[in-house]
Amino acid sequence: MTAVVTKSAPADRNTGLGRRMPGWARVLLWVAVGFLAVSITSYQTGVPQLTSSGTVQAAVRLGIPILLAALGGLWAERSGVINIGLEGMMILGTWGGAWAGYQWGPLAGLVAAAVFGALGGLVHAVATVTFGVNHIVSGVAINLLGAGTAKYLSTLLFEPISRNPRESPPVPKFDTYSMQPVAGWLQQLEDLQRVGVSDAAGILGGLVSGVSPLTMLAYLLVPVSYLVLWRSPFGLRLRSCGENPVAAESLGVNVYRYKYIAVIISGALAGLGGAALILNPGQAGYLEGQTNNRGYIGLAAMIFGNWRPGGLLGGAALFGYSDGLQLRSGETSVHALFYGATLLLVVVTAVQVWRRSWFAAGISLVAAAVMYAVYWYTDSLPEELTAYTPHLVTLVVLGVASQRLRPPAANGLQYRRGTG
Structure with a gap:
């Protein structure tokens, strides 16, 4: 008698409870849910500015610097180098863009901003890759160095023209x-x-x-970064340096070279983010402190996007929207967002109940109740609070996204050739 052993077939992941929605479909679904929530909020609260074209234009203009800084962080951290110095590189980019833009026009300003940002990236690469300085320490030093250098150069070159050491003369802009x-x-x-x-x-x-040419360039750089980093041999080698540099070295990858290239490109992208504050319409020229921590917010957008180009684009859009909304219509629109946040949290609660994740559902429901209570019992928010809306959104988003993050395995680790 012959025993027949049959191997049970694996559960079909495309049917029943095993069905999993593709990542792009989940993103589109949540975008649709967010749109419906904002649309309903706009009419229930009588605040049409939530979805007006003027608000969206402001959101795009303010989100571009964040997007470019986030792309800069992506390039550096995929190679294993943490780049806290994005803010300083952006500051260098604003000064370089204003100086060259005033002299020779916006295109020259764009190139100069990338060069000045790349110089900041080069300093960071020398410190972290060659000399093994702690990445956070080096990044903080770059931020201080960038601010100090821009202030010195502004006093030296701008003050005789503008009569103000803290700002440049008006800089020509790109056409829209x-x-x-x-x-x-x-x-x-x-x-x-x-x-x-x-x-x-x-x-x-x-x-x-x-739409300006710089805005088009920024959006073009998102798919370009994806194609280079995920669909080319160069990108595979670069990402291997961030995942396992010792294994990459054993396969013949020059880890130092790839880290240098990545961090210099990171600085150039951050410098372009600084140029967006100068060469896009809406700003006269260089102004001390005008980056307003957008380098850090760009880093948060990158983390929110889980070190992926598409994800950081969504993070930059969210932060740009919150910034543009509070600038366009102030505390009234920001207050209305509490109603929209309530609707979104109710949907999140329903999703968690469907997943039978009772603890998460309870947390979401409590948060929805708190949001609605704030909306119901207040008529507006203090101006001092709404001015920091992008920063508050940054903290909330990072807190929510922290459960699903997966950074490069060797991100921030000191690497020395020949060690294993």
Whole structure:
């Protein structure tokens, strides 16, 4: 008698409870949920600025520096080097962009900003890669060095012209472009003030109106970074330095060279983020302190995006939106967001109940109750609080996202050739 042993087939992950939604589909689903929450909030609270084209344009303009800083952090940290110095590199980029832009125009300013930021990245690479300085210590030093250098150069070169050591003379800007006649049609739909339709028109209209070449370049750099880092032999070698540099070295990868390249590119991207504060419309020129910690917020956007280009794009959009909203309409719109946050948390609670994660569902429900209580029992928020909306959003987002983060395995670790 022959025993027949059959191997049970694995559970079909494409049917029943095993079905898993693709990552891109989950992102689109949550984008749709967020849009519905903001749209409902806009009409329930009587604050159309939440989805107006003007707010979206401001969000794009303010989100571009954060996006470029986040991309800079991505390049450095995928190679295993923590770049806390993004803020200092952005400051160097603002000064370089203003100086060259004033002399020779916005295109020269863009190149100079990238060069000045790359110089900051080079200093960081020398300290961390060659001399083995702690990455956090070196990054903090770069921030102090960048601010001090920009202040010295501003006093030396700008003060004789502008009569103010803290700012530059007006700098020429890039022209802006709108997609016509699409932008006009969307504006007409937005003016109708119809639930959902006008909200979508306002958001899309803000994305295709008043767009500068620097904005186009920033968005182009997101897929370019993905293709280079995840779809090329160069990117594979660079990422291997951030995951296991000893194994990469054993396979013939020059780890030092790739770390240098990554950190210098990181500084150049942060410098471009500084240029976005100078060469895009809305700012006269260089102004001391104008980065306003956007380098740190860019780092937070990168972490929120789990060290992936698509994820950090979403983080930059979120932080840019919160910044643009409080600048466009102040405490009224920020106060209305508590209602929208309540709706989102109710959806999160439902999802956690469906997953039978009772503790997480309870936390989400309590948070929703707190958000709604703040909205119901207050008429507005203090101006001193709304001015720090992007920073508060940064803290909340990092707290929520901390459970699913997966940084490069060797990120921040000191590497010495020949050790194993």
